[in-house]
Amino acid sequence: MANHMNAAPAKASLLGGAMIIAGTTVGAGMFSLPVEGAGMWFGYSVLMLLGVWFCMFMSGLLLLETNLHFEPGASFDTLTKETLGQFWRVLNGASITFVLYILTYAYISGGGSIVNHSLQGMDISLPQSFAALVFALVLALVVLISTKAVDRITTIMLGGMIISFFLAIGNLLIGIDTSKLLLPEEGSYGSYLWAAIPFGLASFGYHGNVPSLVKYYGKQPGTIIKAIFVGTFIALAIYLCWLVATMGNISRAEFSNIIAQGGNMGVLVGALSKVMDNSLLNTMLTLFANLAVASSFLGVTLGLFDYLADLFGFDDSRSGRAKTALVTFLPPTLLGMLFPDGFLVAIGFAALAATVWAVIVPALMAWRSRQQFADHPGFRVPGGTPLIAIVVLFGLLTAACHLLAMAGMLPKYS
Numbered sequence: 199m200a201n202h203m204n205a206a207p208a209k210a211s212l213l214g215g216a217m218i219i220a221g222t223t224v225g226a227g228m229f230s231l232p233v234e235g236a237g238m239w240f241g242y243s244v245l246m247l248l249g250v251w252f253c254m255f256m257s258g259l260l261l262l263e264t265n266l267h268f269e270p271g272a273s274f275d276t277l278t279k280e281t282l283g284q285f286w287r288v289l290n291g292a293s294i295t296f297v298l299y300i301l302t303y304a305y306i307s308g309g310g311s312i313v314n315h316s317l318q319g320m321d322i323s324l325p326q327s328f329a330a331l332v333f334a335l336v337l338a339l340v341v342l343i344s345t346k347a348v349d350r351i352t353t354i355m356l357g358g359m360i361i362s363f364f365l366a367i368g369n370l371l372i373g374i375d376t377s378k379l380l381l382p383e384e385g386s387y388g389s390y391l392w393a394a395i396p397f398g399l400a401s402f403g404y405h406g407n408v409p410s411l412v413k414y415y416g417k418q419p420g421t422i423i424k425a426i427f428v429g430t431f432i433a434l435a436i437y438l439c440w441l442v443a444t445m446g447n448i449s450r451a452e453f454s455n456i457i458a459q460g461g462n463m464g465v466l467v468g469a470l471s472k473v474m475d476n477s478l479l480n481t482m483l484t485l486f487a488n489l490a491v492a493s494s495f496l497g498v499t500l501g502l503f504d505y506l507a508d509l510f511g512f513d514d515s516r517s518g519r520a521k522t523a524l525v526t527f528l529p530p531t532l533l534g535m536l537f538p539d540g541f542l543v544a545i546g547f548a549a550l551a552a553t554v555w556a557v558i559v560p561a562l563m564a565w566r567s568r569q570q571f572a573d574h575p576g577f578r579v580p581g582g583t584p585l586i587a588i589v590v591l592f593g594l595l596t597a598a599c600h601l602l603a604m605a606g607m608l609p610k611y612s
């Protein structure tokens with residue numbers, strides 16, 4: 199999750215906004231997709247991604263619709279307070295905080311696992327909890343230094359991600375085995391769809407950036423809609439290539455093995471590395487995975503850092519920032535060291551909480567604001583109330599899938 203808000207150019211370009219959205223969207227969630235999608239395999243995974251992308255794109259537009267009734271700079275707290283009232287304001291704030299914290303933990307878990315995998319390539323082996331600590335400390339230091347430091351570093355990382363992704367994936371795409379992809383062995387597939395939906399939702403989360411885009415561009419719905427469309431579409435394209443590359447090279451049976459080993463990022467990348475014979479491209483793939491999770495970590499924790507500083511009233515002095523850093527990073531880092539392999543569980547819970555603030559609340563707010571601001575309509579998402587209902591149902595369905603999967607009541611591939 200990149201955060202480029204502070205570097206607003208004199209004339210905000212569409213590309214800048216689209217990159218902000220794509221940078222936020224593409225993150226650790228992506229590494230859960232092939233593992234959680236292994237049960238339903240490629241065809242159903244593509245269908246799920248298309249459906250989830252559509253609903254998450256629409257919920258972003260519904261959020262934008264409400265946001266445009268307020269002054270640029272107004273964010274979730276103001277929007278929920280003015281449209282839905284105190285109950286939703288508190289629930290929404292709690293669900294955002296929860297998502298930011300648990301994603302930070304997921305990134306530390308995934309980051310530790312991928313740092314460990316990278317070090318193994320250099321013949322260094324560390325306990326994974328130590329690798330998680332190193333990953334968290336180095337990046338926390340960047341956030342502690344300044345927002346500007348985060349901004350510069352994520353920009354460089356985004357460039358590195360694009361180059362390394364296309365080099366590594368290009369090679370994997372050439373080597374795919376279409377029969378693996380399209381004609382896997384006999385067995386049931388469709389029933390595994392449900393448990394995977396929450397991971398699709400988490401992978402398409404970016405909604406914290408919608409208020410930032412309104413602040414960045416001002417009240418320009420046309421440009422903002424295009425930025426959200428292009429940004430999420432880039433993410434969709436990257437995910438589809440990623441599924442082709444992983445499922446076209448790793449068989450469904452091998453995925454059982456990956457799942458048995460916890461399904462963390464390092465295990466998945468390790469399995470892919472085995473099928474790549476070129477060591478440079480192998481390095482590119484590992485580099486991409488490191489950059490993807492590191493840039494997401496910086497974006498998410500910067501948001502959490504600013505939010506907690508404001509909540510606790512810590513100032514911007516050196517000691518104030520140190521205190522904020524402590525509350526931001528200590529709990530997830532400790533968890534990351536105690537439970538280094540909770541990556542997939544954490545992404546699932548992030549999805550559950552995200553159904554509230556990234557899906558259901560945006561839909562309800564748009565519905566309310568259409569009544570409240572009936573005399574100055576402004577931008578309206580097409581589709582009327584039925585579209586709002588579809589988005590709410592999607593949120594409820596995803597939450598139900600997560601809860602049922604947790605209770606062991608949905609088929610899970612293993």
Ligand SMILES: N[C@@H](Cc1ccccc1)C(=O)O
Pocket residue numbers: 199222223224225226227228297301400401402403404405406494548552556
């Ligand atoms: N889409 C992000 C996670 C995320 C979820 C919700 C909001 C923001 C970010 C990822 O894949 O890592």
